[in-house]
Amino acid sequence: xxxxxxxxxxxxxxxxxxxxxxxxxxxxxxxxxxxxxxxxxxxxxxxxxxxxxxxxxxxxxxxxxxxxxxxxxxxxxxxxxxxxxxxxxxxxxxxxxxxxxxxxxxxxxxxxxxxxxxxxxxxxxxxxxxxxxxxxxxxxxxxxxxxxxxxxxxxxxxxxxxxxxxxxxxxxxxxxxxxxxxxx
Numbered sequence: 483x484x485x486x487x488x489x490x491x492x493x494x495x496x497x498x499x500x501x502x503x504x505x506x507x508x509x510x511x512x513x514x515x516x517x518x519x520x521x522x523x524x525x526x527x528x529x530x531x532x533x534x535x536x537x538x539x540x541x542x543x544x545x546x547x548x549x550x551x552x553x554x555x556x557x558x559x560x561x562x563x564x565x566x567x568x569x570x571x572x573x574x575x576x577x578x579x580x581x582x583x584x585x586x587x588x589x590x591x592x593x594x595x596x597x598x599x600x601x602x603x604x605x606x607x608x609x610x611x612x613x614x615x616x617x618x619x620x621x622x623x624x625x626x627x628x629x630x631x632x633x634x635x636x637x638x639x640x641x642x643x644x645x646x647x648x649x650x651x652x653x654x655x656x657x658x659x660x661x662x663x664x665x666x
Contacts, residue, residue, distance in 0.1 A: 540565050540566045540567065540615075541566075542566075542569055543561055543566045543568045543569070543596070543597045543602070544568075544569050544571060544595060544596045544597070545557075545558055545561075545568055545569070545593055545594075545595045546571045546576060546579045547573070547576075547592065547594075548593075549572040553605070553635045554592055554635065555635075556634070556635035556636075557605050557634050557635030558570060559635075560607075560634035560635055561611075566611070576592075576593070576594055579594050580594055583596060583601040583622075583623075584601060584622050584655075585601060585622075585625060585651070586622075586651050586655045586657055589627045589649070589651065589657065590627065591603050591625075591626060591629060592629060597611060597615070598615055600614060600615075600621070600622070600624070601623035601624075601651065602625075603624070603626065603651075604627060604628070604629070604633075605626050605629060605630065605633035605634050605635045605636050606624045606633075607633070607634050607648070610660060611624065613661070614660075621650050621652050621653065622651040623650075623651050624650060624651065625648070625651050626646065626647075626648045626649070630644045630646035632644050632646075633646055633663070643665065644664055645664035645665060646664055647661070647663075648661045648663070
């Protein structure tokens with residue numbers, strides 16, 4: 483367990499550490515090591531309040547994906563960088579998960595997620611999920627069929643973004659456009 487004072491000093495470093503995957507600063511990073519060893523008590527309380535509000539602001543996203551899927555892992559990274567807490571469940575066959583959550587036929591992708599009672603299928607941008615949670619429509623959730631180039635987790639080296647439409651899935655199995663992304 484991290485002692486109370488050291489925990490407060492660690493919080494301002496959390497965003498950078500999450501992006502690098504590092505658990506603690508190393509000796510090769512003197513600025514980070516100094517920040518941990520010399521906490522600023524005035525900033526500590528504000529950092530705790532900010533970190534606590536971020537941690538409670540967004541609900542947990544449960545992601546079901548194949549263990550071998552790299553683009554699914556990239557989408558999970560996109561969600562985490564957008565502030566969502568994420569729990570990953572690796573499954574060999576997603577079809578039973580899609581059926582259980584009511585993903586409309588023909589609207590599948592390479593991973594399925596649940597967030598606050600909604601299903602999210604495919605490489606849906608975090609901003610669309612935030613909008614879904616803010617507006618709370620009476621619907622099953624969001625779907626992005628296939629794996630469009632340039633969608634979160636499907637970025638290309640040259641930055642190409644295929645035009646794609648995220649759809650709102652209704653309880654009766656229908657869909658309607660929710661958000662369109664990419665160039666005209």
